[in-house]
Amino acid sequence: MPTKPDTDAATVAMDKRAEDPVEPETLVEIENLEVHFGLRGGLLSRMTGRGAGAVKAVDGVNLTLRKGEVLGLVGESGSGKTTLGRTLLGLNSPTSGAIRYRGEDIAQYGERQLRPLRRKLQMVFQDPHASLNPAMDIRTAVGHPLIIHNLVQDEADYEAKVVDALERVGLTPPERYLTKYPSDLSGGQKQRAVLARAIIAEPELLVADEPISMLDMSVRAKILQLMLDLKRDLDLTYVYVTHDLASAKFFCDNIAIMYLGRIVEYGPTEEVFADPKHPYTKALLAAIPEPDPNKAVPRDLPRGEIPDAARPPLGCSFHPRCPVALAGCGWEARDLRALLERRWLEMPVEEYAKEKALFADLTALGEPEVTRLSIAPGRGHTQEEVLEYLRNLREEGSAAQPREPFWSGVVAMQAEGGHVVLEFEQSRDPRLRLLPETGVQVACHLYDGTGDE
Amino acid sequence: MSKQSGSLRRYILTRIALAVPMVFILLVLVFVMMRVAPGDPIAASQGGKLSAVELAARRHAAGFDRPLYVQFWEYLKSVGTLNFGTTFSDNLSVRDVIIQRGGATLSLSLGALLVAIVIGVPVGLLAGRFRDRGIDVTGRLFAIVTYAAPAFVLGLLAQLAFGANGLGLLPTSGQSSLLVGLNVPTTTHILILDAAIAGDWSAVGDIAQHLVLPSVTLGLIIVGVFIRMIRVNVIQTLQGDYVEAARARGIKETAVVTRHAFRNALVPVVTVLGLQVAMLLGGSVLTEKTFNWPGIGQALITYINARDYAAVQGIVTVFALVVVVISMLIDFVNALIDPRVRY
Amino acid sequence: MTTTDAAAPAVPAADDAREPVLSVRDMRVWYGTERGPVRAVDGVSFDVRPGETLGLVGESGCGKSTLGRGVLGLTPPGSAVDGEVLLRGTNLVELTPKELQKRRGPELGLIFQEPMTRLNPLMKISEQFEETLRTHEKGLSKQEIRERSLEALRGMGIPPSRYENYPHEFSGGMRQRIMIALALVLRPAFVVADEPTTALDVLVEAQIIKILADLRKNFDTALVLITHNLGIVAEACDRVAVMYAGHIVEQGDSREVFANPQHPYTKELLRSTISLSTTGLHYIPGSPPDLGNPPEGCRFHPRCPVAMRGCAVVEPPEVRLRSGVRSTCWHQAIEVDPSLADELGTDGREPLAAVKEISVADEA
Known part of the structure; x- marks a missing residue:
């Protein structure tokens, strides 16, 4: 395993790309971008404005977007993909970090400074029904950006540009649509109108947030094809935000897989799909239901659900x-609680009750970021019994197939002053690093040389 | 279980804690408002009647020549002890005025609220349940008419129909017959309660009769809002996803309608109900006037006309406190019935 | 519509060995609209056997959801159902609303698309289970109700410690598990699942599909799985019926249909x-x-x-x-x-x- 620090590897790759004359120019560069949202806390904190903490919707993201590229931001709900897409266009203000658009850092720009740029940076939303004002006819809605950015001389010029945009998105003959209202259009037609509005001011970058997921499946391919045609004709760059890996695989040049505000894997789409590196990417790919009769439901799905973003797990989320x-992935007290709950789900009620009685207070096990856990034995039980129980669990878990990874993170477990004390391995945040001989960056300890111990 | 009730308790405690700054801000507002009026209150109420020297003496006695912060401190103290001094115009204890008149207004308001609930809730629920059928159409028409009719028109109509000149069934003026009112010993200042406590059942009957027309009049004015709101809520919840899910589990239709649709439809009504009570306490002046009801709304108007500064300040302050308390109670009730509020 | 069984003798009817739980013949569902009647389901016939999952696929508006609801008698006011919907020999179309209501739950179950809004937000999970069990199985003691409910929840991976919680305290995936448990606690012989995973994330979707796939094995439940996602059908269904404009245009073994689709649609x-x-x-x-x-x-x-x-x-x-x-x-x-x-x-x-x-x- 190479032990070179990740920063070096990344810079080397960057330099190599920058020197390459065939490589298209960089359009957007995102550096250490963080977007935090104040949490809607309890009543008191809401009234006093003192936050109950923050959700790190985007938590330190680095990306490079080249002209003409289609970048996929892929993740499940709560991964921060939509926030990242919106922040890119200045629709959310970042907490820290840089967004360089053609070298100009727009991260801290106010609305007035952003306005001239908005023409070049457009967004397409998931729900075409909600993105068109029901009281505006198509002529007014599609041509709106022309007025906002003062791009037309007279009425005839306006009309010509709107007609051209409608033709480009396939709403032909345009005369038929100019006076229609959104309610007269089908879902696919509405999304076409939304695309017409997005391209009319001749943008450079389009962020499309789930543009096809609300459409019927027979229309999805049509809209995707339209987006490809527009990209070719108008020299566009796309950021495609989606939870649908299948369409991302077809549509994107590069793909960034996000989990709880961070990018866990980032690289050329082909490489990522051909040989997924991060365990999360692997799980996602395995979970997609495919209309292939020879593929069965995967039995080894990741357990549980996406954790609460307000209290993210330690280390690797x-x-x-x-x-x-591995041992250093961020094990903590909450993981023991989850392990016990999973175990107890499998057993008859009486046994479960017996085991649960060993612990005085399970809520104490639910606190986040506890790496030295002190467990009080339940009434009528001694610390030795609890220790014995946990030791048995460890033995079982280590012998199980597949092995229970939790126990690798427990470095010490002993009885101490009436309690059982568990100490966890120090956690390390995995950082995105370029894998040698690939274009893929992965944030996982399996690949950063710390997993060999 | 303990977790839930604990969080409810925490919710109530924080809610009470938060009421303190709210009360303070309101008191500041009242204090400032009373002082931006031109001239000083003594001159306003007694100007022309007293000599300049006497005016100055009165002003000094009332403390109006002291710095504002001292006056504000005095005001806060008066609120703390609920002792608002005496009225300028008729030399009564402001606190007594508020308690006596407030008792009358409270019984009228509660009576009206009772009428509104008794009519509004069932009509609203049924109108929503049987949408576009007879009960719904009638209920909606009723709601619009009562909502649109001004208080004194309804009141006068009621007086004409049921009063001495009409059917002669019900008294149209005052809280009680004269002698009855004087003979009831005062304990709560709510006349009907006092009569009941004294065990004087004929007095209770007399007072109840007096209460009917004003309560119905005032109740009808606010019932329209209830009917329409409950109806819309019922229609919405009946189309709700969990109602369909309950049907899909084969829950009996009556249980679906009552347990899932009606109950959930009534949750937002609590808030409106509370706001209506707050409004009734201050806003029933017209009804009080029509029925010669000795309520606080009438008193406030009288004192404003008399430029009785002390009385107005006292009454307005109490109004402000009552509104804060009611909005707090609304929040408690909401937290009690809707678990989502507690977080 | 007639069925020409030209090749029938050549095919051994292996899957016909067990009597169908549900047998639908020439079912129609009509909606009255301002523009006249709309035939959302127009002459549909199919069977579902114990332990079998039938996938119902098609574009939106093809009538698949209406069909699912029509079987349970849950079509909206202003609609009419005719034809035969035979549940173990009883024609559900001819039952009174009251008789149908008694069958919904213990015999017919329905799982919905959007789990977030399907539980009454003012009732604890425990109360919703108690209500369901009390309605259909009178005479159960409080203890029995609790045991049955906890068992159903545990089967779906919801720990007993969450029994007294309110719906808003659960994630979307967990609420869908609760909805499934709520449908299964009465052990219905036949369940309709209407797009049960559409609103869920990829991994949670896979978990739910796994649960549904296990369902038929563990409980011998007959399941109709309505979806627009052909991948889900391929993975979780024994047979598939493809709907177009109110008709079933093709139905058969799902492996066979996916490997050798016949109908042009x-x-x-x-x-x-x-x-x-x-x-x-x-x-x-x-x-x-x-x-x-x-x-x-x-x-x-x-x-x-x-x-x-x-x-x-x-x-x-x-x-x-x-x-x-x-x-x-x-x-x-x-x-x-x-x-x-x-x-x-x-x-x-x-x-x-x-x-x-x-x-x-x-x-x-």
Whole structure:
């Protein structure tokens, strides 16, 4: 395993790309971008404006977008993909970090400074029904950006540009649509009108947030094809935000897989799909239902669900669900609670009650970021019994197939002053690093040389 | 279980804590408002009647020549002890005025609220349940008419129909017959309660009769809002996803309608109900006037006309406090019935 | 619609060994609208056997959700159902609302698309279980109710410690598990799942599909799984029925249908689905017809790449193919029974002159 620090590897790759004359120019560069949202806390904090903490919707993201590229931001709900897409266009203000559009850092721009740029940066939303004002006819709606950015001389010029945009998105003959209202159009037609509005001011970059997921499946391919045609004709660059890996695979040149505000894997789409590296990417790919009769339901799905973004797990956010997690992936007290709950789900009520009685207070196990856990034995039980129980669990878990990864993170477990004390391995945040001899960056300890111990 | 009730308790405690700054801000507002009026209150109420020297003496006695912050401190103290001094115009204890008149207004308001609930809730629920059928059409028409009719028109109509000149069934003026009112010993200042406590059942009957027309009049004015709101809520919840899901589990239709649709439809009504009570306490002046009801709304108007600064300040302050308390109670009730509010 | 069982004797009816739980014959669901009646489901027949999962697929508006709800008698006011819906021999269409209500729950279950809004927000999970069990199994003690509910929840991976929680304290995936547990606690013989995973994330979707797939094994439940996602059908269903404009155009073993789709609509649908193996975009021109005024003949003919002149005039019969798959298309009908060609008329087998230009104007 190479032990070179990740920063070096990344810079080397960057330099190599920059020197390459065939490589198209960089359009947008995102550096250490963070977007935090104040949490809607309890009543008191809401009234006093003092936050109950923050959700790190985007938590340190680095991306490079080249002219003409289609970049996919892929993730499940709560992954921060939509926030990242919106922030790119200045629709959310970043907490820190840089967004360089053609070298100009627009991260801290106000609305007035952003306005001239908005013409070049457009957004297409998921729900075409909600993105068109029901009281505006298509002529007014599609031509709106022309007025906002003062791009037309007279009425005839306006009309000509709107007609051209409608033709480009396939709403032909345009005369038929100019006076229609959104309610007269089908879902696919509405999304075409939304695309017409997005391209009319001749943008450079289009962020499309799930542009096809609300459409009927027979229309999806049509809209995707239209977006490809527009890109070719108008020299567009796309950021495609989606939870649908299948369409991303077809549509994107590069893909960034996001989990809980961070990018866990980032690289050329082909490479990522051909040989997914991150355990999360692997799980996602395995979980997609395919209309192939010879593929069965995967039996080894990641357990649980996406954790609460307000209280993310320590270390790698995916570690509680990861089947191959290592000692340093961020194990903590909450993971023991999850382990016990999973175990107890499988057993008859009486046995479950017996085991549960060993613990005085399970809520204490639910606190986040506890790496030295002190467990009080339940009434009528001693710390030795609890220790014995946990030791048995460890033995079982280590012997199980597949092995329970939790126990690798427990460095010490002993009885101490009436309690059982568990100490966890120090957690390390995995950083995105370029894998040698590939174009793929992965944030996982399996690949950063720390997993060999 | 303990977790839930604990969070409810925490919710109530924080809610009470938060009411403190709210009350303070309101008191500041009242204090400032009372002082931006031109001239000083003594001159306004007694100007022309007293000599300049006497005016100055009165002003000094009332403390109006002291710095504002001292006056504000005095005001806060008066609120703390609920002792608002005496009225300028008729030399009564402001606190007594508020308690006596407030008792009358409270019984009228509660009576009206009772009428509104008794009519509004069932009509609203049924109108929503049987949408576009007879009960719904009638209920909606009724709601519009009562909502649109001004208080004194309804009141006068009621007086004409049921009063001495009409059917002669019900008294149309005052809280009680004269002697009855004087003979009831005062304990709560709510006359009907006092009569009941004293065990004087004929007095209770007399007072109840007096209460009917004003309560119905005032109740009808606000019932329209209830009917329409409950109806819309019922229609919405009946189309709700969990109602369909309950049907799909084969829950009996009556249970679906009552347990799932009606109950959930009534949750937002609590808020409106509370706001209506707050409005009734201050806004029933017209009804009080029509029925010669000795309520606080009438008193406030009288004192404003008399430029009785002390009385107005006292009454307005109490109004403000009552509104804060009611909005707090609304929040408690909401938290009690809707678990989502507690977080 | 008639079924020509031309090849039937050649096919051993292996899957017919068990009596169907649900047998639907020529079922129709009509909606009254301002523009006249709309036939959302128009003469549909299928069987579901114990432990079998039937996938119901099609574009939105093809009537698949209406069909699912129609079976349970949950179509909205202003609609009518006729035909036969036989649940173990009883025709549900003829039952009174009250009798039907008693069967919903213990015999017929329904799982919905959007779990977030399907639980009453003011009632604890425990209360919703108690209500359900009390309604249908009178005489259960409080302790029994609790045990039954906890057992159902544990089967879905919800720990007993969450029994007294309110719905808003659960994630979308957990609420869907609770909804499934709530449907299964009465152990219905037949369950309709209407797009149960559409609102969920990829991994949670896979977990739910796994649960549904286990359901038929563990409880012998007959399941109709309504979805627009062909991938889910391929992974979780034994048989599949493809719906188009209120008709079932093809039904049969799901492996067989996906491997060798017969009906042109099924073929087009499979081709236009974007999957991991998609290398080029394909789509069906036009959009599904207005069900208030469906086209003459085969309803798919205006969009069909292989339509014949006769397809625009005469409705095709359903035929059973050698594989056991049933298809409603003239091409297969003539293949199975060449004599049927006469019904199409003299030049009925000529290609339909240039399927008329279909522009975006007709797009869905």
